[in-house]
Amino acid sequence: MIETPAASARPPLVRPRRAVLGGVCAGLSEHLGWPVARVRLIMVIATILGGAGLLFYGWLWALVPLDEADEPARRRAPVAAVLLALGAVAAVAAVVQANITGTAPTAITLALVLTGGAVAWSLAFDDSDPLRSARYSLVVRVVGAAMLLATGLLLLASGNWRPEAMTAVFAIGMIVLGMGVAVAPFVVRLWNELMRERSGRIREEQRAEIAAHLHDSVLQTLALIQNRAGTSSDVARIARAQERELREWLFAGEGAPGADLARELREVAATIEVEYPARIDVVTVGESVPAPPPLVAAAREAMLNAARHGGGEVSVYVEAAASVIDVFIRDRGPGIDLDDLPDDRFGVRESIIGRMHRAGGSANVHRGAGGVGTEVHLHLDL
Amino acid sequence: MTSVVIVDDHSIFRSGLKASLDDTVEVLAEAADVDAAVTAVTNERPEVVLLDVHLPGGAGGGGAEVIRRCNGLLDATRFLALSVSDSAEDVVGVIRAGARGYITKGSSAEDVNNAIRSVASGDAVFSPRLAGFVLDAFGAAAGEQAVAEDELDRLSAREREVMRLIARGYAYKEVAAELYISIKTVETHVSAVLRKLQLSSRHELTAWALERKLL
Numbered sequence: 001m002i003e004t005p006a007a008s009a010r011p012p013l014v015r016p017r018r019a020v021l022g023g024v025c026a027g028l029s030e031h032l033g034w035p036v037a038r039v040r041l042i043m044v045i046a047t048i049l050g051g052a053g054l055l056f057y058g059w060l061w062a063l064v065p066l067d068e069a070d071e072p073a074r075r076r077a078p079v080a081a082v083l084l085a086l087g088a089v090a091a092v093a094a095v096v097q098a099n100i101t102g103t104a105p106t107a108i109t110l111a112l113v114l115t116g117g118a119v120a121w122s123l124a125f126d127d128s129d130p131l132r133s134a135r136y137s138l139v140v141r142v143v144g145a146a147m148l149l150a151t152g153l154l155l156l157a158s159g160n161w162r163p164e165a166m167t168a169v170f171a172i173g174m175i176v177l178g179m180g181v182a183v184a185p186f187v188v189r190l191w192n193e194l195m196r197e198r199s200g201r202i203r204e205e206q207r208a209e210i211a212a213h214l215h216d217s218v219l220q221t222l223a224l225i226q227n228r229a230g231t232s233s234d235v236a237r238i239a240r241a242q243e244r245e246l247r248e249w250l251f252a253g254e255g256a257p258g259a260d261l262a263r264e265l266r267e268v269a270a271t272i273e274v275e276y277p278a279r280i281d282v283v284t285v286g287e288s289v290p291a292p293p294p295l296v297a298a299a300r301e302a303m304l305n306a307a308r309h310g311g312g313e314v315s316v317y318v319e320a321a322a323s324v325i326d327v328f329i330r331d332r333g334p335g336i337d338l339d340d341l342p343d344d345r346f347g348v349r350e351s352i353i354g355r356m357h358r359a360g361g362s363a364n365v366h367r368g369a370g371g372v373g374t375e376v377h378l379h380l381d382l
Numbered sequence: 383m384t385s386v387v388i389v390d391d392h393s394i395f396r397s398g399l400k401a402s403l404d405d406t407v408e409v410l411a412e413a414a415d416v417d418a419a420v421t422a423v424t425n426e427r428p429e430v431v432l433l434d435v436h437l438p439g440g441a442g443g444g445g446a447e448v449i450r451r452c453n454g455l456l457d458a459t460r461f462l463a464l465s466v467s468d469s470a471e472d473v474v475g476v477i478r479a480g481a482r483g484y485i486t487k488g489s490s491a492e493d494v495n496n497a498i499r500s501v502a503s504g505d506a507v508f509s510p511r512l513a514g515f516v517l518d519a520f521g522a523a524a525g526e527q528a529v530a531e532d533e534l535d536r537l538s539a540r541e542r543e544v545m546r547l548i549a550r551g552y553a554y555k556e557v558a559a560e561l562y563i564s565i566k567t568v569e570t571h572v573s574a575v576l577r578k579l580q581l582s583s584r585h586e587l588t589a590w591a592l593e594r595k596l597l
Contacts, residue, residue: 216392216436219466223487224398230490240488283514283549315510315551319517328550369547369556 014067020076022061072128080122080140084147087114091151098158098167108170111151112177119144119181123188141181148178211250219243234277241274261291261325262318268300269316276307278314278331286320294359295380299327301351302376306331310373325380332373352376384502387426388412389419389448390434390464395487399432399464402491407498416440419448428459429502433481435465435472444472446479456480460501473512474519478580483507505554505569506576513548516575520584534582537575544571 013031015023025043029036046053066073087110094107122140126132152174155167163171222243229236262284269280280303299316306314310333317328348365356363361380368375384407390396391414400409410426413419416439423431431452435445443450449461463476463484473484482501485493486509497507508516520526520535522542537545540561547557554572558565 215466220392220395220487223466224395226488227402227491227494228398243488281510281551283510285514285517285549313551317510317514317546317550319546330551369552369560372556375550 013064015061015064016067017069017071017073018076019073021079022057022075023066023073024057024060024064027064028060072130073125074129074131075125076131078132080118080126080137083114083118083121084140084144087111087118087144088147090114091147095151095154095158098155098163102159102164103167105166105170108155108167108174112148112170112174115144115147116177116181119184123185141185145178145182148174148181152178214246214250218246222246236279237273237277240279241270244270260288261296261320262288264291264296265299265316265318265327268296269303272300272303272307276304276311278307278311280307280314280316282316282318284318284320286318287322289320289322289325289382292325292359292380292382294355295325295327295361295378298352298355298359298363298378299329301348301355302329302378305348305352306333306374306376309333323382325378325382327378328375329378330368330373330375332368335367335372335374352378356380383408384430384498385410385426385428386430386432386498387419387422387428388432389414389422389437389445390432391415391436391438392434395434399494402494403498404491404495407495414438416443416447416451420451423448423452423455423459427455430498431459431461432498433461433463433476435463435467435476444475445481446475449476449479449481453480460504462497462501462507473515474579477512477576480580482576484512485509486511504573506572508545508548508572508575510549510551513545516579517542517545517549520578520582534578535584537578541571541575544568545575548572 010033011030013027015027016030017023019026025039026036028034029039032039043053043057046056090107090111094104094111097104097107119141122137122144126137126140152171155171155174156163158167222239225239226236226243229239262282265284266282269282272278273280303314303316306329310331312332315328315330317330319326352365353363356378359380361378363379364377366375366377367373386403386407387410388396388399389412390399393414396412396414400412403409410428411422413422416437418439419431419433419437420440431448433445433448437444437448440447440451445461445463449456452459452461461476461481463473463481464487465472465476465484466487477484482504483497483506485497485507489497489509500507516522516537520537522537522545526536527539527542543561544557547560552560554568555565558568561568
């Protein structure tokens with residue numbers, strides 16, 4: 001198959017989202033390369049000569065897609081207001097004619113269709129159109145409803161409250177439609193809300209069910225794997241990482257958002273755990289305080305050292321008050337002696353002690369209780 | 383030899399846990415729901431019950447309900463709560479019902495065995511997380527301190543020290559060395575804290591748990 005250059009050069013037939021009415025003429029002129037005025041003129045002439053233009057317009061409107069821009073369609077022509085005005089003229093004509101001749105089927109039908117069309121247009125298109133205010137839509141609906149009710153009553157009153165049978169039927173139909181128009185938006189809104197709430201509830205229930213199931217089965221198994229595999233094994237590490245991920249998903253949205261110190265340190269611990277054979281338990285006590293970056297960085301370095309050189313179980317204890325934060329990081333590894341430390345061990349000296357001093361706090365690196373492992377104590381006055 | 387009954391509704395976890403217990407622990411029975419657990423504990427009279435916090439059956443009270451229904455046996459039988467979650471409501475619930483300790487299910491086999499031995503000999507088992515929770519719940523982190531010896535709603539200065547060290551990951555003997563006291567004294571402090579946790583009516587104990595949902 002050979003694609004002709006002419007076909008590919010012609011832009012696709014789509015309706016633009018910024019349009020006068022339906023965007024049909026604008027789209028057509030874009031597609032054909034004709035000026036938009038010529039297209040409109042042809043449409044109008046074809047409409048006057050037997051209404052083919054109107055049919056063609058409706059057909060294209062229904063079948064040609066909107067362009068792919070991500071914005072609500074804007075229609076410059078105030079169609080609902082125009083229809084409403086025409087409907088009012090037809091209604092007046094209908095009432096006058098009914099009072100003179102007794103019946104006025106054409107005028108009554110026109111009034112019904114035009115006013116109904118105005119309200120339908122307002123409900124279908126104007127609600128999502130940024131060019132139309134909510135007040136405009138409200139006015140269209142209220143006026144439409146009032147017009148239908150008033151016309152219906154006036155028609156009933158024609159012939160000295162003895163209208164023709166046909167007129168009476170139309171009149172009652174108008175009154176019913178008028179009431180419907182007055183009530184419809186509320187019913188539609190109520191229905192939409194009900195549906196939204198219901199689907200939300202179903203989703204929530206499903207999620208709770210899945211969460212309960214996962215909690216009962218998968219989390220138990222992951223805990224068992226950790227229990228059986230031993231702290232430093234790869235299997236336990238993977239199981240622990242998986243457990244944390246699952247837990248985060250299960251209880252998503254329950255924790256307080258924001259850069260809380262406890263939260264940040266937990267995240268740091270989680271990323272370190274993935275890379276080193278260590279299990280880092282973070283215990284936090286006290287108030288929720290914002291995380292000072294130097295403290296988090298120093299704690300991260302200390303945890304990294306503990307995981308890298310100590311391994312196994314690492315305990316992190318955070319005690320935060322409004323004016324002071326203490327963080328203890330403790331491992332049970334071989335332990336380090338600050339005095340024996342070669343100068344090139346930049347980690348401890350620079351990234352922990354130096355960093356804390358520059359931030360106006362202090363860091364203390366010493367052997368853990370009973371000479372086992374290392375404990376780092378970070379202290380920061382706020 | 384320590385005799386235990388394992389109560390957990392997941393057979394996989396029960397068998398896994400059983401396999402991880404060492405030679406000094408003898409499993410007398412297993413149970414999968416509240417009613418079976420009460421029957422097993424009453425019949426077997428084990429020294430320690432390994433009790434899952436979440437259990438089906440009974441009146442829906444889970445592990446705490448088992449402890450309450452075995453109330454008359456609490457002198458001879460000690461309950462060690464196991465939980466997959468760290469939810470404070472769960473933990474505080476079983477502890478206040480009378481459990482002597484709490485550990486997470488992900489704890490290593492060694493930890494579980496040690497915890498069983500401690501509980502069997504009458505000690506309380508405090509994980510770092512539980513210690514952290516106690517410090518928060520009794521307002522110790524904010525500097526509240528008991529004035530009188532028998533006060534239930536606040537921790538004494540010494541108890542607070544002990545809890546802080548446990549929260550930092552210290553074992554009892556390390557706490558003892560750090561504070562220049564005997565292990566026995568550490569155990570006394572921990573038991574005293576456990577008693578306060580069980581008897582205190584501090585509203586934080588319930589409110590805290592509900593508010594934060596996590597330990």
